[in-house]
Amino acid sequence: MTPGDFLALCLNVGFGLIMLSLVLAFVRLAKGPSFSDRVVALDMMSVSIVAFCALYAIKTGVSSFVDIAIVVALIGFLATVALARFAERGIHRNRHLSDISPADVVATQTKGAQRADQGDKS
Template sequence: MTPAEFLSLSINLGLGMVLISIALGFIRLAAGPGLANRVVALDMMTVSIIAVCGVYAILTGEAALLDVALVLALVGFLATVALARFAERRLAPTDGENDDD
């Protein structure tokens, strides 16, 4: 097997495995019993989409896809932080209890 054939096989297998992980993340996102499961599934799907951008950039040699991956990573981080803050406020006690005392 030549190095070019090995690289092609590796890229195709990598894309296939990342697409499977996106599908599994979507299943967990749709069927997750709670908010925490859905947030983790969404974060996993974001990381998988970033991996698709990276592997596809290797396949095509297009460096602009790495910029797309970087922007997706930043947006995914901000979305995770926002959803964590939303979950924290949603689960916070509302009967006047204060933990700062």
């Protein structure tokens, strides 16, 4: 086996594994079950696309695919950070709402109803 044949074999195996990772990440993206699972799946897909671009650049010898890989990596990273911040804000918002007990909600509604009744009497 010559070094060229070995490189071709490694590239083909690499392409196959990257395609498998893209399929599995897409399944995780579709099934979920949570928002954070979908964010991780999108990040995995962007990493797989970067790896695909890098392997394709090696196979064809066209260096512009390396530039594409860098841009995709940057966009994927920024998207992951933005979605993580979005998910974190949602968690804090839900945590804030869960700090209110049902008794507090009933007491607030009762006070509001009493004020409305007092306003009608005057």
